Amino acid sequence: MVVQTETVADGVLLVRLNRPDARNALNMELRTRLAEVFLALADDPAVRCVVVTGSPKVFAAGADIKEMAESGAIEMMGRRILRLWKPLADCPKPVIAAVNGVALGGGCELAMHADIIVAGEGARFGQPEVKVGIMPGGGATQRLVRAVGVYRAMRMMLTGEPVTAAEALSMGLVSEVVADDTVLDRALEMARAIAAMPPLAVQQIKETVYAGLDGSLAGGLLLERKAFEILFASADQKEGMRAFIEKRSPTFEGK
Template identity: 65%
Template structure:
């Protein structure tokens, strides 16, 4: 059975769906490898302008596969080079929307935080419970979480292992939107379609500059922004967008 399913529901939108329901989408090695391969391919696919990452309507991802991890030693885990699999997602040039229903715990929460936008259901549960089994997050859970919600809220989640609801995640800055559980998938697809209709070169530059600049000194980050802005002035999409605005019609962007 494929542990990751790719769907193309609308033009220029791809859905990456975790498909390991018997293990609540636990992130085993095979699933991680498939995720990395798909994100690498979709990142290079000119026909894709936005990606929705989801586990479905019941659970996003319940974390690492503890059965496999329980008997693993440090060198064994080191040799897996799992950071390369996570990097394939983190470095994806296309905007990524995580549609989170149900549990997003441990590696599942870390996976959601690799996205650019998170749409959470009211009944979602975000958490980093690693401390409860004697370990700590190892795929960005301490670093991405503190950047999203600040030190004090991150410390509470990390040191207690207690999850937060979709509503709490939104209030603390861990989710972009919170909607009724039954609306999560549809809302993520609506957002994806809206982004896919935008000029893809501009979307890619916005993502690249925001991520590169968020931890850089302000002056360096502003320089990156200026250079990207100037570069986009040479695009055909800039000409189309401004012409369409002046003509009072919908623009058709080609990514050129």
């Protein structure tokens, strides 16, 4: 199985890339299975947070070059790769990428589909597509620029050279850097904390942030205000505020 899934705690689903012999290169089988997993979990109320990881040695080394080396343009168009990225991009649940080792090309783009990236100290991030005669095709020309700014993004894409975890943190590409042997534990700890939060509020935060990214400040603030007000119709809002007043732990049900 090229993608393994496991429920590791209440509300937390672990999604693991599993092509060890190919350094988790993203071939069509893996991409298709990953899209299927994300389509299913999007509508699963039992899933409140998702952690995506690779192995302790490599997150994902990029697209499977052997699979595409002799392909033509029409064949590449027919693969409709964007269709396979869409379930990840549209996932309504919070996604955390736990990155050890290299996240290159499509692997870096996969990590950037997450909402939070936890990286090991030895992790490396890069977009080396230019070195094999192509360019990023999984969103880096847009997501990387938005994450780190045009000048840092252009350096990574035009030279093809990777950055260290420390550099990625300083430029805003990752959320947190931890010891290599604690990456998955830290990501799961964070996922458990998010899964314990009110699901409707979590969903509205994610939806509002991304919906407002490409719009005006005024439009984004309007979206925020409407989402804020709508949450007062939820049972979780009443439970959360009553629990705060009564000095007890709340129990959120996503209602």
